[in-house]
Amino acid sequence: MATIKDVAKAAGVSVATVSRVINKSPKASQASIDAVTKAMSELGYRPNAAARALVSQSTQTMGVLVSDVSDPFFGTLVKAVDTVARQHGKHLLVGNGYHNPEDERRSIELLINNRCDALVIHAKALSDDELIAFAQEAPGMVIINRFIPELAERCIYLDNHKGAHLATDFLIRQGHSKIAFIASSHQITDVDERLSGYRDALQEHGLAQPDSYVEYGDPSSEGGEQAMLNLLSKGLEISAIVAYNDNMAAGALSVMEENGIAVPHQISIVGFDDGLIARYVKPRLTTVRYPIQMMAENAAQLALYLAKQPAEADTSPKRYSPTMVKRDSVAGTMAD
Known part of the structure; x- marks a missing residue:
């Protein structure tokens, strides 16, 4: 050689x-x-x-960490970062953290050790302190879908509370009062924030629901199926459902179809994310739009900027706002 x-x-x-x-x-x-x-x-x-x-002093690579790249939500995130990376002549290294602290830690260490020029990190299992320590090692590291006060200038995140509040309030204004929530079983802040938004909207309208109206499952179509089966097994009076994400909503729709429940005439449902699946299930899914492509592109741009000029970054938090996307899975009701 x-x-x-x-x-x-x-x-x-x-x-x-x-x-x-x-x-x-x-x-x-x-x-x-x-x-x-x-x-x-x-x-x-x-x-x-x-x-x-x-x-x-450049490897011409960017790094990105997601929970699971096979999830369409994270696929969109990775694609958006890759688009920005290519615009700057860089290649992408991708790590999967699976919401597991050891996997997240190992992936971030690998990306830093490979001397990536910039990092976009979606980490839910690691503590704030550990992510702060990693950020001190990597000036071009940006956190997406999480807010850490000490890293405010490097955090791009969604107002999850507002998203679930919007969905629940929309259903209430359509006349629904018996509203269930299908939640993710993952122990992450997104779940707490969305549940809080759902409960706050109910409380504001004097419609506090018992805990039996909340059912948990894996944040996938299969998890949504199981959560919906559990709700039906309880024999609850339900006229509408807020789902943690579109995949869980799709699973719930499948179960309702199998059980002869007409959507939206008997039970309405709202998803979260506005992923591709929302447009192709039947009925087309009313959902909360999570602007993940825009957020990921901005995170990538910020990471590249910070890598070159860490002292000149905008220090204000970058909190994005969700919006409603109204399709066909919600119908009004005169009375419950």
Whole structure:
């Protein structure tokens, strides 16, 4: 295998000149560039990426951590970051954390050790203190879908409470009062915030529901199916449901169809995210829009900016607001 010394000898230049050509130094003459490029081609020499990074202080890579890239929500997040990365001539390294502290920790360490130029991190299991410590190591690290006061200038997140409040309030204004909630069983702040939004909206209208109206499941279609089956098994009087996400809502719709429950005429349902599935289930799903593509693109831009100029970043929190998307899965009712 050819070495940089072999290239220097074949090109008739010094090793330092070869290094300048490889790292695109403005000090390299055109004659040197032509000679070195020709020698590298003839010898089949490929510059070592790690060595180039040490000289240029850039690996031309961005890192992103998500819970599970197979989830369409996180697929959208990764695609958005990759779009920004490509616009800046960078490649993407992706880690999966699975809402598990050890997996999240290992993935972040791997991304930092690979000297990514910027990081977009979706981590729910690690403590604030541990993420703050990682952020001190990586100036270009941005947290998405989480707010940490000490890292306010690096956090891009959604008002989850408002999203669930919007969904519940919308159902109440359609005449519903027996409203159930299908929640994620994951122990993350999103669940608490959305449940709080649901309960606050009920309370504001004097409609406090017992805990039996809340059912938990994995935040997937299968989890939504099981949660809906559990709700039906309780024999509760339900006219509407707020689901933790669109996947869970789709699972609930499947169970209702199997049990001869007409949606929205017998039970209305609202999802959360406005993912692709919301437009293709029947009936088309009324949902809360989570602008994850916009948020991820902005997170990637911010991460790249912070990596270069950490002292000049905007220090205000970047909290995004959800909106309602009204389709066909909600109908009004005169009385419950």
